[in-house]
Amino acid sequence: MKRYLFLWTALLLAGSVPAQSYDGLWPGMNNLFQLSDAQSRSVSPENFSGEKGQGGKADPADATTPNRANAALAARDLGRGWKVNPYIDIPSGETFTLADIEGPGAIQHIWMTPTGNWRFSTLRIYWDDETTPSVECPVGDFFAMGWGEYAPLSSLAVCVNPGSAFNCYWPMPFRKRCRITMENLNDEEPMRLYYQIDYTLTEIPEDAGYFHAQWRRANPTRNSEYTLIDGVEGQGHYVGVYMAWGVHNNGWWGEGEIKFYLDSDRDFPTICGTGTEDYFCGSYNFDRDGVYQTYNTPYAGLHQVIRPDGMYRSQQRFGLYRWHIADPIRFSRNLRITIQDLGWRHGGRYLPQQSDIASTVFWYQKEPHAPFPVYPDWEQLEVN
Incomplete structure (x- = not known):
């Protein structure tokens, strides 16, 4: 039968796929007992x-x-x-190849403990001998730690555990080759990295898409709107986003709607949200008794709130994630996603804001992918 890979994978994670449909790629509790000819492998130092x-x-x-x-x-x-x-040490300004794997196969789990400034370490993943990466973002943002500070996170796709253990469970199939690199952009110190990349060697379904992740930032936003992703071309589905949102004004900041422009939508989107906290599966300002409430769930969370301290922390900063594992957003030709940067002002009016917003968007698609924007240098990456 035709296998719709990501829905199938999501059901596997939920343990609700019939055993006969499991072929050894991504087991769930419902079929963990079933044997397979897939071969387990792992790369580490x-x-x-x-x-x-x-x-x-x-x-x-x-x-x-x-x-x-x-x-x-x-x-x-x-x-x-x-x-x-x-472990390995990556000197300032150098790139290290963490893994170079011949397929077919699939990455199943990545664990690592990067030191130093997480915005200054760039993770890249290349599929099947492509010359431009399908994943390109700061390592901290890839693991939902965009502010460079540890915050516990427990979800299906990403877990961050004490003391700063980054774990990724996004399934990443490839047919010919997988190459993973880490670049140290920090001009002051080397990066020490413990890591392990667990994968399986096995046949990959014909309809399996390739995993992609792209980082963007606006500081400040322009015209009170932020573009999470644009220029995605081909068939695929969006599976989630992590956002590091820094607010420059007082009051509630998350009135903005998220908008999904699918398959050449122009002025108006096909999917339109009702507010920032609503999209991240919260409500009413994430507020209980005048205090932001952090939360971790399998699919969505506000896992980090950084408050001003009267010294060096001058603004409120938030870390949020939303994984579309059970509800991927599918597109046939292209995809663009925006979110409004709106708060509240006097008289119950919307306040157009100029926030510091960074995002890492995750999706699957057929290759080849459209070119990514030019990756920024450290001045545009730095948390400030």
């Missing part, structure tokens, strides 16, 4: 290739070679096989 039987082979004698025996000193009494290279 202890096994850069991910090949079978090649983990934990780092030699302490290679301590003079960068990223080959970084913990040789700690392992000096135990020797080879005892946690000799559990």
Whole structure:
């Protein structure tokens, strides 16, 4: 039968797919018992290739070679096989290839613990020998930590756990090749990274789309409207967004409607929301008794509220996510998404705002994808 991959995956996560439709890609509780010919593999600093039987082979004698025996000193009494290279260091201005995998297969889980300024570390993912990335964004924003500060997050697609453990569960199929890189844009210090990328080698359905993620920012917004994504061309479906929203004015800030322009919609969208907090599955200003209430759910949350402290924190800042796992928004030709930047002012009037908004949009589509906007330099990335 025809497999609509993402709906199928969402149902798997919910444990509601009949066992006979499971082919070893993404199991759910309802079919976890079912065996498969898929092969499990994992890339980490202890096994850069991910090949079978090649983990934990780092030699302490290679301590003079960068990223080959970084913990040789700690392992000096135990020797080879005892946690000799559990992490990498990425010098300022350099890019490191975290994984280069031959397919067909699918990324199932990514775990990492990046140090330093999370806005200054750029994660990129390339599918099937493409020359421009399908994923390009600061590592903090990819894992819903755009303000550079830890906040616990528990959802189906992304989890951030103590002390700063980033986890991603977006399924990422590929047919020929997957290449993942990290660039350190910080001109002051190296980046230390522990990471593990878990994947399966298996056949991929013909109708499987490729995972994409794109970062944008406006500081401040213009004309009180922010564009989350534009210029997406081809067939696919939008599966969610993380937003780092910094407010420059007093009062409630989230009156703006989100609008989805599907398949050449022009002046008016096909899907129009009713307010910012409503889109993120909250209501009435996220407010109980005059206090913002943070929340984590499988599909949506306001997981971070950063309040002014009278010293260096001068504005309110918010972290929000909305995953369309059970309700992907499908497009056949193109996609554009905007959100209004509106608050309240005297007399019950809307207040056009000029906020600092950054977003990371996630979607699946057929390749090739349209070119991404030029990636900004550190001045446009920095939280300020």
